[in-house]
Amino acid sequence: MMFARFYNAALWGMFLSVLLFQNTWLEMRINLGFVFFALVLVLFVAQVFIRPLRRLCGNPAVATFSLIVVTIVCWLMLGTERVKIIPASILREGLMMPRLSFSLINFMMDAFITLGWLLIEFLYRGHERS
Amino acid sequence: MKKLFVALLLVLAASLCYAAPSLVVDKEKGEIIVPAEVNGKYLVSPTKHALSFIEGGNGEKSVLRALVSELDFHQALLDLGAKPGDNIKMEDMKAKSSKEGKAAEGDKVAVFLTWEGSNGEVPLDDAIVSEVAGGTPRPLDLRFSGNLEFAKRNRPGCFVCLDSCAAGVVTNAAWPTGALNNREVSFRGNGEVLPPDGTPVSVIVRLTKPAL
Numbered sequence: 018m019m020f021a022r023f024y025n026a027a028l029w030g031m032f033l034s035v036l037l038f039q040n041t042w043l044e045m046r047i048n049l050g051f052v053f054f055a056l057v058l059v060l061f062v063a064q065v066f067i068r069p070l071r072r073l074c075g076n077p078a079v080a081t082f083s084l085i086v087v088t089i090v091c092w093l094m095l096g097t098e099r100v101k102i103i104p105a106s107i108l109r110e111g112l113m114m115p116r117l118s119f120s121l122i123n124f125m126m127d128a129f130i131t132l133g134w135l136l137i138e139f140l141y142r143g144h145e146r147s
Numbered sequence: 148m149k150k151l152f153v154a155l156l157l158v159l160a161a162s163l164c165y166a167a168p169s170l171v172v173d174k175e176k177g178e179i180i181v182p183a184e185v186n187g188k189y190l191v192s193p194t195k196h197a198l199s200f201i202e203g204g205n206g207e208k209s210v211l212r213a214l215v216s217e218l219d220f221h222q223a224l225l226d227l228g229a230k231p232g233d234n235i236k237m238e239d240m241k242a243k244s245s246k247e248g249k250a251a252e253g254d255k256v257a258v259f260l261t262w263e264g265s266n267g268e269v270p271l272d273d274a275i276v277s278e279v280a281g282g283t284p285r286p287l288d289l290r291f292s293g294n295l296e297f298a299k300r301n302r303p304g305c306f307v308c309l310d311s312c313a314a315g316v317v318t319n320a321a322w323p324t325g326a327l328n329n330r331e332v333s334f335r336g337n338g339e340v341l342p343p344d345g346t347p348v349s350v351i352v353r354l355t356k357p358a359l
Contacts, residue, residue, distance in 0.1 A: 099191045106188035
């Protein structure tokens with residue numbers, strides 16, 4: 018369930034990046050998109066190499082938990098208007114593609130979140146059957 | 148081989164047809180027009196940058212992204228006969244409050260914006276929201292600060308800063324250095340005035356009168 022670990026890492030990486038974004042001094046000085054990609058890498062590696070995390074985070078229940086908690090907390094932190102802009106802007110800055118529209122990035126993120134969760138469920142059930 | 152030749156010809160034709168954005172300097176009117184676009188992120192989040200070069204260090208930290216270099220902008224202001232203040236140093240940026248800080252000097256400039264459907268020129272003042280802690284907003288007092296050496300050395304890309312600053316070509320004397328450190332004021336783009344993210348905007352910079 019490597020994909021589930023990547024899925025969790027992406028969600029929690031975005032949560033931490035949004036948290037850092039709240040600090041204007043920091044946001045003005047660093048590329049938070051790069052920080053997001055670094056966080057995803059660190060969190061993924063931690064889930065692969067730290068044994069308790071490895072056992073826990075391959076489970077689809079953790080992916081569901083991450084999805085619900087990260088979505089709700091980001092929405093509470095940013096509000097309805099900003100939640101449609103800030104995560105997309107962080108990703109856009111990290112990709113160094115300033116002309117990508119927020120709507121396209123949000124579409125890609127929504128697709129990753131939904132299809133990713135379905136894929137984890139599908140893979141886990143297939144794995145359990147075998 | 149023939150296909151490769153045709154492809155190369157097409158690339159060449161496309162590059163000849165592509166007009167790179169450039170500064171327009173009108174000496175008679177005493178104005179410079181900078182091509183730019185809106186960064187929607189700062190219509191909902193605070194920033195100290197009104198206009199920065201898209202390829203500069205602060206290109207993605209600004210309400211408007213300029214599509215031309217800040218060094219060309221500096222030269223254009225000199226060509227119009229403007230005199231830079233060059234009075235703010237990096238040490239001044241460490242001021243803990245505006246009372247300890249220094250206000251930008253240099254010739255006064257006024258900045259306006261136009262875009263498709265803007266219904267005329269919109270003053271930069273209307274396009275920026277400033278939230279003052281326990282006070283009333285101050286009108287922008289934009290000055291040709293200069294800061295060419297810093298810009299050349301560090302390439303921050305700063306065209307217009309919303310406080311007095313050691314990096315911007317044009318900065319705001321209404322808020323001395325230290326005001327942002329002390330959280331006396333915060334700025335963001337006005338989403339009710341500015342068009343959406345990515346909209347091309349022309350930024351018109353005009354010389355008004357020399358600083359007193």
